[in-house]
Amino acid sequence: MSVNGISLKQFPLNLGPGASAIQQPEFKGGMDWYQGYGLRHGDEGIESRLVTMHTFSESWDSWEMHPLGSEVVVCVDGAISLIQEDQQGEVIQVNLSMGEYAINLPGVWHTADVSETATALFITSGMGTEHRPRE
Numbered sequence: 182m183s184v185n186g187i188s189l190k191q192f193p194l195n196l197g198p199g200a201s202a203i204q205q206p207e208f209k210g211g212m213d214w215y216q217g218y219g220l221r222h223g224d225e226g227i228e229s230r231l232v233t234m235h236t237f238s239e240s241w242d243s244w245e246m247h248p249l250g251s252e253v254v255v256c257v258d259g260a261i262s263l264i265q266e267d268q269q270g271e272v273i274q275v276n277l278s279m280g281e282y283a284i285n286l287p288g289v290w291h292t293a294d295v296s297e298t299a300t301a302l303f304i305t306s307g308m309g310t311e312h313r314p315r316e
Contacts, residue, residue: 189302193218194232196304197225208233215307223308231307237261240294244313250306252285259299266290277301 193205195218205221208214222229227249234257244266254263256277263275263283275283285291287306292315 189232189234190236193234195222196230196232197222198228205231215310219308226308227306229306229308231303231305233303233305234300235303236298236300237293237295238298241292241315243315244290244292246288246290246311247285247306248288248309248311250287250308252291252306253282253304254285255282255302255304256280257300257302259295259297261299261301262294264292264294 187204191207193208195201195203195205197203205218206214218231222231230250236258254261254277256279258279260276260278263277263285265273265275265283265285267273267286267289277283290313293301
């Protein structure tokens with residue numbers, strides 16, 4: 182018997198308490214999906230990690246911050262530059278090529294620049310995530 186794998190871009194994954202792995206509903210973009218994730222897994226607190234994969238052809242138009250845990254960003258194709266702003270306002274640019282990763286620590290605001298097309302894998306402690314516009 183042979184079966185096909187599941188697209189991480191289409192169906193993100195929750196890694197939760199008790200070493201569980203739960204396929205999430207289809208990702209169709211938008212903040213509504215993330216709010217639904219919070220409703221589905223909010224009671225797991227900081228023990229959950231959302232695993233997603235996204236392809237970008239443009240730089241991000243906003244900043245985000247995860248207050249309750251670290252986020253791992255792995256570049257799986259192309260190149261992406263993470264811009265991190267720590268709680269003291271220091272800005273650091275982390276350039277990632279295929280196979281490289283960076284960690285966004287709790288409370289660190291971050292955004293990304295992409296000059297061509299890049300795909301990244303995100304392992305995120307997403308509960309309580311905040312956003313702000315990028316100017």
